[in-house]
Amino acid sequence: EDKVVQSPLSLVVHEGDTVTLNCSYEVTNFRSLLWYKQEKKAPTFLFMLTSSGIEKKSGRLSSILDKKELSSILNITATQTGDSAIYLCAVGGGTSYGKLTFGQGTILTVHP
């Protein structure tokens, strides 16, 4: 059974801090690892990492895939209150494209 575990489960920081969120996985036939941000309802796409693209960056957010360690990190620098959300890690694997296995999420709270 595919498995995705995120840590920490929750994190409280102050504006300006840098945070690192972790995701580890066990999947058959790994295809991709995706990070989503979930504020109120829909998960919104942040990054997709694959064997051919193990590092992504967008503004203050960046992510790295470590295929050897079967893990990924999501870094957020200079955090803002608007970064407060649940960050979801999901992994695509197996024989079916688009079937993602999600982690339980990390709840990030950024205080002013």
Next chain:
Amino acid sequence: EPEVTQTPSHQVTQMGQEVILRCVPISNHLYFYWYRQILGQKVEFLVSFYNNEISEKSEIFDDQFSVERPDGSNFTLKIRSTKLEDSAMYFCASSPDSIGELFFGEGSRLTVL
């Protein structure tokens, strides 16, 4: 920016009733999915749909569930006889290809009483 839209945003139903949740995927996308999230739990895969047929379904997606693409734009999830444990947020997602990222709709919250 194109988005996945879902209706209704919230539906309350009595146990045993049938519900239909509707989704309009992004127009040039070819792969469609339903996921659900029970309150406080992980997002779970239900079913994937491509070329007018189910390509994969999870153990959750039993005979009470069905999906359909009745026309060129809508993608529906039908739950035939709802149970209390079907109460969840149901997310529709679409993807332009088989390996790209999934774009999620805002979700339909189903409450079964």
